Amino acid sequence: MSHQLPEHPDWLWRTPDPKRSYDVIIVGAGGHGLATAYYLARNHGITNVAVLERGWLAGGNMARNTTIIRSNYLCEESAALYEHALKLWEVLPQELEYDFLFSQRGVLNLAHTLQDVREGTRRVNANRLGGVDAEWLDADQVRAFCPIVNTSPDVRYPVLGATLQPRAGIAKHDHVAWALARKADQYGVDLIQGCEVTGFLREGDRVVGVRTSRGPISAGRVALAAAGHSSVLADLAGLRLPVQSHPLQALVSELLEPVHPTVVMSNHVHVYVSQAHKGELVMGAGVDSYNGYGQRGSFHQIEHQMAAALELFPIFARAHVLRTWGGIVDVTPDASPIIGPTPIENLYLNCGWGTGGFKATPASGWVYAHTIATGEPHPLNAPFALERFTTGALIDEHGAAAVAH
Numbered sequence: 001m002s003h004q005l006p007e008h009p010d011w012l013w014r015t016p017d018p019k020r021s022y023d024v025i026i027v028g029a030g031g032h033g034l035a036t037a038y039y040l041a042r043n044h045g046i047t048n049v050a051v052l053e054r055g056w057l058a059g060g061n062m063a064r065n066t067t068i069i070r071s072n073y074l075c076e077e078s079a080a081l082y083e084h085a086l087k088l089w090e091v092l093p094q095e096l097e098y099d100f101l102f103s104q105r106g107v108l109n110l111a112h113t114l115q116d117v118r119e120g121t122r123r124v125n126a127n128r129l130g131g132v133d134a135e136w137l138d139a140d141q142v143r144a145f146c147p148i149v150n151t152s153p154d155v156r157y158p159v160l161g162a163t164l165q166p167r168a169g170i171a172k173h174d175h176v177a178w179a180l181a182r183k184a185d186q187y188g189v190d191l192i193q194g195c196e197v198t199g200f201l202r203e204g205d206r207v208v209g210v211r212t213s214r215g216p217i218s219a220g221r222v223a224l225a226a227a228g229h230s231s232v233l234a235d236l237a238g239l240r241l242p243v244q245s246h247p248l249q250a251l252v253s254e255l256l257e258p259v260h261p262t263v264v265m266s267n268h269v270h271v272y273v274s275q276a277h278k279g280e281l282v283m284g285a286g287v288d289s290y291n292g293y294g295q296r297g298s299f300h301q302i303e304h305q306m307a308a309a310l311e312l313f314p315i316f317a318r319a320h321v322l323r324t325w326g327g328i329v330d331v332t333p334d335a336s337p338i339i340g341p342t343p344i345e346n347l348y349l350n351c352g353w354g355t356g357g358f359k360a361t362p363a364s365g366w367v368y369a370h371t372i373a374t375g376e377p378h379p380l381n382a383p384f385a386l387e388r389f390t391t392g393a394l395i396d397e398h399g400a401a402a403v404a405h
């Protein structure tokens with residue numbers, strides 16, 4: 001498989017043509033926007049599409065996330081959506097002809113209290129009933145699966161067991177973005193960078209295009225995929241969303257020899273750690289608790305996540321931090337996304353993935369493309385409609401999404 005880019009990609013700074021009208025404009029060239037463009041073309045034959053990005057291609061959360069992919073969520077609706085994504089991840093490297101280093105090395109969610117054990121075993125049972133691979137490991141089995149985790153009973157929060165999803169893992173995020181972008185480009189989709197959407201063109205109650213920093217562009221349908229900025233954009237269209245923007249940070253160590261065979265997450269001490277293909281330890285934690293749009297967070301969050309990492313992995317005591325960074329994620333009250341049509345005709349919404357939308361990228365694109373193409377939600381995203389915040393049919397994933405991801 002090749003992962004060479006075209007030598008002179010002519011879409012890099014393509015200028016929008018004011019006389020052209022697109023069938024679909026997608027706002028945001030992160031993973032979800034690119035996957036949506038790809039599946040609009042692949043599954044529905046819709047190629048008169050532009051993806052507008054205010055910065056550079058996949059320079060938002062897509063380039064900043066820690067790439068954990070898993071589908072072991074608690075609720076049927078979420079497990080079905082994320083499992084669809086996991087099945088797509090399993091075929092996408094071949095389909096996109098791009099080896100984006102998808103590595104199914106398993107994910108452990110550690111349990112440190114009786115309540116963690118109850119939550120974990122409940123989720124394993126729910127996952128199995130829903131056809132998602134899931135196992136419960138006791139502390140000895142955790143040690144056998146990941147020998148560098150400290151399973152001593154003499155620590156503040158001893159490891160009592162863990163859930164394991166063997167098919168879960170990581171991938172290389174920037175390669176995923178390039179792979180989707182390249183295929184979308186080959187289908188004829190316009191990828192336009194440096195083009196910020198600043199408003200909407202309206203005819204009565206209908207959206208008929210967007211205002212941008214590079215002029216107005218008309219479109220049959222406008223689909224938002226602007227993670228972290230969804231509520232700001234929706235506000236420009238007169239729509240109030242139950243979404244808040246928070247900074248979310250991560251960090252990597254210097255490059256080390258392979259020491260960490262899997263992905264370990266702990267809601268309780270609040271950290272998760274994997275080792276990237278190049279060798280960096282990749283660590284993250286929860287969101288910074290305040291709202292904000294700066295792509296950075298506060299230092300105390302990093303201090304806490306480092307302390308938690310050392311508690312779980314004393315072997316990392318001499319590793320050095322190489323780099324820290326932050327992204328902006330949009331968080332909903334039930335820790336589940338919103339995907340579907342909006343009350344405004346021709347305006348579609350895909351947001352609220354919070355700390356865990358990377359893993360969903362292909363399924364998000366798949367169901368969003370279906371919704372935009374047909375005007376009706378796909379069965380997998382029907383439960384994730386905006387209306388659930390008025391009907392009360394929430395999909396509460398705080399337990400399965402708690403430490404983030």
Ligand SMILES: Cc1cc2nc3c(=O)[nH]c(=O)nc-3n(C[C@H](O)[C@H](O)[C@H](O)COP(=O)(O)OP(=O)(O)OC[C@H]3O[C@@H](n4cnc5c(N)ncnc54)[C@H](O)[C@@H]3O)c2cc1C
Nearest residue numbers: 028030031032054060061062066068197327356357358359
């Ligand atoms: C530190 C960190 C770690 C994470 N770790 C994980 C993880 O391990 N696993 C996981 O599943 N998820 C993880 N996530 C979450 C995941 O990255 C996001 O949920 C997902 O990337 C969001 O979808 P996206 O890729 O389309 O977003 P983005 O890549 O953020 O795309 C949105 C794009 O919209 C653009 N945009 C915004 N406003 C406008 C405008 N007005 N006009 C034009 N363009 C605009 C932005 O510039 C941006 O490029 C993490 C996130 C962060 C920040």
